[in-house]
Amino acid sequence: MAAWDDEWKSIQQRIRDDRKQAEHFLLCYRQELAQYQQEKDQKTRDWLKAVEMVTDRVSGQKADFLRLRREAWRKHFYYRGKETWVPYVQQRYRNIQAEAGGRRAALAGEQTLRLWWRELVSDVANVHIRIKNK
Structure with missing residues (x-):
């Protein structure tokens, strides 16, 4: 097993790096698109x-x-230094749901919001891997 430890650590680091990139491109899509239109970088295009x-x-x-x-x-x-996007999104999300439904909507839980975010990031990272290895 020890023979695979270094490779395992390397793979885990690449997974973390891919997820950080996916998060960045999810959040900064507009900025990255504008930059891509100027530079036409293939890596950016794939993301x-x-x-x-x-x-x-x-x-x-x-x-x-x-x-x-x-x-x-x-x-x-x-x-x-503390991440505070969750309370902001919870409040705004609740307001949007209330407007759509005409009544006060339930507050989306922190775990739900973090799960949704992890799912989106993972989906983008996984799709990117498939695009890159095509």
């Missing part, structure tokens, strides 16, 4: 394509969530 493929298929609650998550990121929701 943008992965984001588009995933986000084009997201609908309803997750589409609202993604829009709000991007909004929270643009507003730099950090306070003393």
Whole structure:
């Protein structure tokens, strides 16, 4: 087993790096698209394509969530180093759901929002791997 330890650590690090890149491209899609249109970088194109493929298929609650998550990121929701996007998204999401339903909507739980975010990031990373290895 020890013979595989270094390779395992390397693979785990690449997975973490891919997820960080996926998160970046999910949050900064517009900026990266604008930069791509100037530079035409193939790596950026592949990430943008992965984001588009995933986000084009997201609908309803997750589409609202993604829009709000991007909004929270643009507003730099950090306070003393603590990530505070969750409360912002919870409140805004609740308001959107209430407007759509005409009544006060339930608050989306922190675990649910974090799960949705992890799923979106993982989906983009996985799609990117398939695009890259095509």
